[in-house]
Amino acid sequence: MDxxxxxxxxxxxxxxxxxxxxxxxxxxxxxxxxxxxxxxxILDSMDLERERGITIKAQAVRVTWKxxxxxxxxxxxxxxxxxxxxxxxxxxxxxxLVVDAAQGIEAQTLANAYLAIENDLEIVPLVNKIDLPxxxxxxxxxxxxxxxxxxxxxxxxxxxKTGLGVEDVxxxxxxxxxxxxxxxxxxxxxxIFDSSYDQYRGVVAFVRVIDGAFKPRDQxxxxxxxxxxxxxxxxxxxxVMRPLEALVAGEVGYVITGLKDVSELRVGDTLTSDSKPxxxxxxxxxxxxxxxxxxxxxxxxxxxxxxRDALEKLKLNDAALFYxxxxxxxxxxxxxxxxxxxxxxxIVRERLxxxxxxxxxxxxxxxxYRVRAQNSPTWKEVHTxxxxxxxxxxxxxxxxxxxxxxxKEFVGTVMELCSDRRGRFDNMEYLAEDRxxxxxxxxxxxxxxxFYDALKSRTRGYASFDYDYVGxxxxxxxxxxxxxxxxxxxxxxxxxxxxxxxxxxxxLVEKLREEIPRQMFDVPIQAAIGxxxxxxxxxxxxxxDVTAKCYGGDISRKRKxxxxxxxxxxxxxxxxxxxxxxxxxxxxxxxNDYGKK
Amino acid sequence: MSGTARHLYLHVPxxxxxxxxxxxxxxxxxxxxxxxxVEALLTELELxxxxxxxxxxxxxxxxxxxxxxxxxxLKRLLxxxxxxxxxxxxxxxETVTPELAALLREGGINRVSLGAQTFQPRLLEVLDRTAxxxxxxxxxxxxxxxxxxxxxxxxxxxIPGQSRDDLLDDLAQALMLVPEHLSAYELxxxxxxxxxxxxxxxxxxxxxxxxxxxxxxxxxxxGAGFRWYETANFCRSPEQxxxxxxDLRAHHNLGYWQVRDYLGVGIGAVSTIDGRRWRNAPSLAxxxxxxxxxxxxxxxxxxxxxxxxxxxxVMLGLRLDEPIPTDEIERxxxxxxxHRLEERGLVARDAAxxxxxxxxxxxxxxxxxxxxx
Numbered sequence: 001m002d003x004x005x006x007x008x009x010x011x012x013x014x015x016x017x018x019x020x021x022x023x024x025x026x027x028x029x030x031x032x033x034x035x036x037x038x039x040x041x042i043l044d045s046m047d048l049e050r051e052r053g054i055t056i057k058a059q060a061v062r063v064t065w066k067x068x069x070x071x072x073x074x075x076x077x078x079x080x081x082x083x084x085x086x087x088x089x090x091x092x093x094x095x096x097l098v099v100d101a102a103q104g105i106e107a108q109t110l111a112n113a114y115l116a117i118e119n120d121l122e123i124v125p126l127v128n129k130i131d132l133p134x135x136x137x138x139x140x141x142x143x144x145x146x147x148x149x150x151x152x153x154x155x156x157x158x159x160x161k162t163g164l165g166v167e168d169v170x171x172x173x174x175x176x177x178x179x180x181x182x183x184x185x186x187x188x189x190x191x192i193f194d195s196s197y198d199q200y201r202g203v204v205a206f207v208r209v210i211d212g213a214f215k216p217r218d219q220x221x222x223x224x225x226x227x228x229x230x231x232x233x234x235x236x237x238x239x240v241m242r243p244l245e246a247l248v249a250g251e252v253g254y255v256i257t258g259l260k261d262v263s264e265l266r267v268g269d270t271l272t273s274d275s276k277p278x279x280x281x282x283x284x285x286x287x288x289x290x291x292x293x294x295x296x297x298x299x300x301x302x303x304x305x306x307x308r309d310a311l312e313k314l315k316l317n318d319a320a321l322f323y324x325x326x327x328x329x330x331x332x333x334x335x336x337x338x339x340x341x342x343x344x345x346x347i348v349r350e351r352l353x354x355x356x357x358x359x360x361x362x363x364x365x366x367x368x369y370r371v372r373a374q375n376s377p378t379w380k381e382v383h384t385x386x387x388x389x390x391x392x393x394x395x396x397x398x399x400x401x402x403x404x405x406x407x408k409e410f411v412g413t414v415m416e417l418c419s420d421r422r423g424r425f426d427n428m429e430y431l432a433e434d435r436x437x438x439x440x441x442x443x444x445x446x447x448x449x450x451f452y453d454a455l456k457s458r459t460r461g462y463a464s465f466d467y468d469y470v471g472x473x474x475x476x477x478x479x480x481x482x483x484x485x486x487x488x489x490x491x492x493x494x495x496x497x498x499x500x501x502x503x504x505x506x507x508l509v510e511k512l513r514e515e516i517p518r519q520m521f522d523v524p525i526q527a528a529i530g531x532x533x534x535x536x537x538x539x540x541x542x543x544x545d546v547t548a549k550c551y552g553g554d555i556s557r558k559r560k561x562x563x564x565x566x567x568x569x570x571x572x573x574x575x576x577x578x579x580x581x582x583x584x585x586x587x588x589x590x591x592n593d594y595g596k597k
Numbered sequence: 598m599s600g601t602a603r604h605l606y607l608h609v610p611x612x613x614x615x616x617x618x619x620x621x622x623x624x625x626x627x628x629x630x631x632x633x634x635v636e637a638l639l640t641e642l643e644l645x646x647x648x649x650x651x652x653x654x655x656x657x658x659x660x661x662x663x664x665x666x667x668x669x670x671l672k673r674l675l676x677x678x679x680x681x682x683x684x685x686x687x688x689x690x691e692t693v694t695p696e697l698a699a700l701l702r703e704g705g706i707n708r709v710s711l712g713a714q715t716f717q718p719r720l721l722e723v724l725d726r727t728a729x730x731x732x733x734x735x736x737x738x739x740x741x742x743x744x745x746x747x748x749x750x751x752x753x754x755x756i757p758g759q760s761r762d763d764l765l766d767d768l769a770q771a772l773m774l775v776p777e778h779l780s781a782y783e784l785x786x787x788x789x790x791x792x793x794x795x796x797x798x799x800x801x802x803x804x805x806x807x808x809x810x811x812x813x814x815x816x817x818x819x820g821a822g823f824r825w826y827e828t829a830n831f832c833r834s835p836e837q838x839x840x841x842x843x844d845l846r847a848h849h850n851l852g853y854w855q856v857r858d859y860l861g862v863g864i865g866a867v868s869t870i871d872g873r874r875w876r877n878a879p880s881l882a883x884x885x886x887x888x889x890x891x892x893x894x895x896x897x898x899x900x901x902x903x904x905x906x907x908x909x910x911v912m913l914g915l916r917l918d919e920p921i922p923t924d925e926i927e928r929x930x931x932x933x934x935x936h937r938l939e940e941r942g943l944v945a946r947d948a949a950x951x952x953x954x955x956x957x958x959x960x961x962x963x964x965x966x967x968x969x970x
Contacts, residue, residue, distance in 0.1 A: 519963075520938070520941065520943060520960055520963050520964060520967070521941050521943075541960075542808075542960050542963060543808040543809070543811070543812065543959060543960070544807060544808040544811045544812075544959050544960065545959070545960040545961070545962045545963045546811075546828050546916075546958065546959060546960060546961040546962045547828075547962060548781075548782040548783045548785065548828065548829045549782050549785070549829060550828070550853075550854075550913065550916060551850060551853055552606060552853045552859055552861060552867050552868075552869070553861070553865070553866070553867040553876070555853065555867075555869070555874075555909055555912075555913065556867075556874060556876075556899060558912060559905060559908055559909055559912060562908060562912060562962075562965065562966055562969060563908070565966045565970070566966070566969060566970050569966070569970045577937065579967075
């Protein structure tokens with residue numbers, strides 16, 4: 001189709017503001033799916049996505065409206081996937097910005113709107129859910145108009161649920177969003193904005209063609225990674241895969257590559273013809289790096305091979321997931337895994353437990369640190385606290401820009417929370433009379449534990465929160481080891497700001513003392529920075545543990561008890577000559593569990 | 598044809614009443630049953646005679662309250678017993694009269710184990726015991742008068758309401774009676790019993806105190822010159838036995854701890870012979886009926902594998918102050934753990950073999966478990 005009749009757009013919104021419902025209505029109105037076929041929120045294919053109300057993997061659907069080809073590119077709605085969002089937005093000329101008429105602007109509304117503005121997209125603002133009794137369409141329109149510098153009268157008012165005003169949205173897409181302006185005769189170039197893995201056909205790339213055209217059997221090349229392959233099939237989603245003769249400049253569709261590994265084809269890379277390649281790749285490709293790390297261990301050591309297989313399978317569809325084998329003396333064999341952020345980690349963990357039926361122990365999440373050991377000229381990145389050198393010349397930790405939107409009575413509370421977490425106040429502005437937007441710079445490490453829970457509970461659930469990485473900054477950080485019977489328990493080491501080390505160390509040590517059963521001898525439990533002990537407790541030795549009476553009639557019962565104890569011991573881990581039940585580690589790790597309290 | 602067992606146990610279940618904490622196989626009242634039961638007991642003994650060695654080391658009459666048995670039946674039982682070096686009977690103090698003492702002497706009994714339990718009247722009441730502290734003192738005097746020169750007293754600690762001073766007083770009172778042997782058991786309240794129900798909270802408190810109580814028992818009795826030869830058992834050492842040099846350990850029980858074969862007859866009695874263990878069913882009626890018909894009573898049988906026997910060897914042997922020969926124990930246990938425990942001061946090693954130190958013995962169950970794991 002000629003570019004004049006093509007519109008490429010995304011829908012961007014805060015969680016639960018109605019992005020997926022609007023997408024469903026659009027598919028329905030354009031007859032891409034009949035009402036009968038309609039499965040609510042058809043774009044979110046995974047159960048988990050539906051449950052959490054977020055879209056993890058972006059997809060693209062082609063529909064037709066009044067003689068135009070409209071390509072809806074769905075985006076993941078969360079900061080962990082900012083890079084994916086930005087690539088999806090780069091594939092568009094415009095975006096529908098959806099705001100809940102009752103809630104108004106929230107943190108991800110801002111984050112997404114700024115991303116759209118950075119990508120020079122035409123923004124079509126919509127206020128959704130105007131049928132709700134609590135809706136304030138005027139207030140919400142005012143807020144969103146101010147945010148993007150638009151006339152409030154041009155903010156569309158709809159109910160995606162009932163379909164009210166959705167036709168106007170389709171018209172506005174054609175009227176307001178500009179058509180693509182690529183060169184159909186130039187060497188072929190397409191942006192990969194998403195990929196997925198099909199177990200029969202290999203890696204499927206979702207692309208936006210910028211220049212030229214792509215045809216089946218073309219020999220293609222990914223410009224950044226250099227991967228070469230033959231296009232086995234080319235087509236568009238409508239909403240299921242439909243093969244096409246070609247994808248031309250301005251169009252959106254998929255390419256089946258036959259590649260067996262998603263890591264060979266990265267989101268953000270540029271596809272071109274292998275024989276007549278473009279001179280320049282499209283701008284903006286970067287390799288996404290995991291920022292949050294945690295150890296994943298099977299509760300039952302026998303499940304290790306299953307965990308490995310499950311991670312392999314997940315990785316096929318998730319190039320951002322990183323893992324390598326890790327051995328913990330306390331927790332056995334597992335994997336040190338890296339994630340884009342907390343939500344990404346939580347999603348991986350839940351998929352492992354739910355789809356693969358694994359029972360996992362997840363160690364306290366930690367961030368990536370950059371460290372220069374004493375007298376060493378080189379920096380290295382550390383993903384495991386126990387890898388942190390004892391003597392450090394310099395250490396840097398990742399910082400984020402945290403963005404929080406709250407009703408104004410909670411401003412003080414949020415300020416206090418953020419400053420407790422080493423946040424540096426940056427800016428505050430009022431979005432409406434009673435809603436403030438605050439920004440802080442703070443260490444990522446401070447939010448990986450329980451920041452989000454604390455924020456929610458201290459603001460009675462009213463705060464919305466988002467963050468963006470701003471880079472590495474020097475930190476006053478120390479490694480705290482937890483020693484049982486004089487030996488460090490690797491899984492419990494943590495890196496922490498020096499100021500918090502004492503309190504945290506004492507808390508962990510006290511918890512362990514409660515959890516470790518009394519042994520045959522005194523067991524010291526210590527928290528230490530290097531060789532300096534900062535907290536100490538003792539599990540006192542048992543003084544009596546012997547059956548008083550043992551005569552002819554008691555012997556079998558006694559022996560059976562002993563055999564049972566022997567079985568129980570198999571579940572104990574031995575640290576510093578001490579039998580520690582796995583439950584003790586779990587209890588301590590749960591102290592650090594940011595997610596489920 | 599004769600067998601290997603040199604230890605014989607006879608279970609005589611009758612009691613005047615049942616004490617609240619007791620979980621032994623007992624039968625209350627039923628004086629009419631005593632005669633038929635003794636007949637059945639002797640029939641079972643006859644049926645199993647082939648398992649016994651020609652000369653026995655020990656016989657033990659346990660209960661129940663064997664001395665509560667109707668005198669004619671008791672006399673008949675004693676008369677039918679084979680000879681043995683040590684013949685013990687368990688007795689409740691209130692049953693001990695000069696007549697009974699004479700009957701026992703004539704019947705070949707040479708050792709009496711008296712259930713004193715405590716010398717505090719209010720604690721005796723808690724335990725449902727009938728005997729008073731005076732009954733205990735009286736019983737010892739009567740037995741001495743009758744010529745018994747080997748008397749053991751049983752004590753119980755951890756009784757609801759028992760203080761440290763009560764325990765110290767019990768030990769002092771017991772020592773004043775100059776027994777040859779003392780057994781001190783912690784009160785074991787079985788879950789679900791009336792007793793546990795009535796004293797739940799207090800038992801929990803006592804459980805914590807029990808650690809120190811055990812230490813008090815051991816230090817007081819060893820301080821008084823007794824030999825702590827088994828976890829819960831103490832005997833007068835030879836130098837305190839006047840001019841005599843007797844080994845006053847309970848040789849019958851020693852047989853269990855040294856994993857020797859033993860035959861047990863009577864309801865609920867357990868035997869272990871040639872790697873085979875069986876336990877008679879606890880029903881009195883079923884027992885009498887079977888044996889009246891010349892049949893063995895209903896039993897549960899357990900075959901002991903070599904591994905089980907090894908486990909028991911260590912489990913029981915480490916309760917004693919006598920070492921287990923090094924090569925014998927190292928064949929069975931985790932040797933690395935043995936060395937670790939030695940370093941920790943829980944295991945002692947000398948030329949004779951391996952034994953537990955005093956601290957090791959106090960936590961003997963844990964030590965055994967870690968050696969066998």
